[in-house]
Amino acid sequence: MKRQSLSYFVALPALLLALSAQAHDPKEHMKEAQAPDCAAMKDMDHSKMDMKDPVMQAMMKKCMKAMHKDEAESHEAHGDKGQTDHGNHDEKADEKKPAKHQH
């Protein structure tokens, strides 16, 4: 009897968890997400591009977003590098500084 009620305790939460995971969440695909290949836009025939076309607007939105993200990342990386360099510089400066309290 105890074993049976224990199996209900295990089976019910497992069933609820399985049911809650049925809906397709876009975040599921984030791991294998591809970045938009915005460089391909350069090779497209610009004379045939209609900026009022929703397809073109959607592509521009997607690529602007990707571009801003790249820029932000490069700034961040630059900032980190700068900080690291700055830190190294300070360490080196400290090394060069004569210890005031050396005897």
Place this chain on the structure above:
Amino acid sequence: MTSFKFLSCFKCLAVAAGVAAVTGVGFLYSGLYPMGADDHHNDLTYWALETLRERSIARASNDIEVPTDLNSSERLLTGGADYNDMCTGCHLKPGKTESDFTLGLYPAPPNLTLTGDRHGHEHAGDTDNDDEAIKRQFWIIKHGIKASGMPAWGPGHDDQRIWNMVAFLQRLPELSPQQYQILTARGADDAGHH
């Protein structure tokens, strides 16, 4: 005399109907009908099933209201990413002409990178842009089709998300592989615009 004739005719019809019913049930239980997807229906069965499917969908989708902003860039972006995740295995993408599913499923799923009249589904509308075709697409994505391999996406996806996919389908046949890639790619921080 006339009533006697009518009675015998009625008896005749009843016997014929009984024989037909028994034969039909016998055929069902005999296991003689080939069920393999690689063994196609005869023309009569195909016509009957297709007519049943199309009439049912047309009736059921008749009262659906099509959103007025279907041709918006936001809908294309959201619907495109979902189409790429959920549909390309069977309905393909620009630059692809077949997959294991298109080769193996029967009836073969339509190639949605082609317009309705080009992928052999004239009932879907000549241009894929008329209201009937749009309502039909929405209904099929939401409810699926029995015994065809097409699942019902309604239980896990709200109507707006399905309309986004329908919006994307209207433009899919004219997209190049490069345009398709850009529109459907989920960037690292793109959670599907929800």
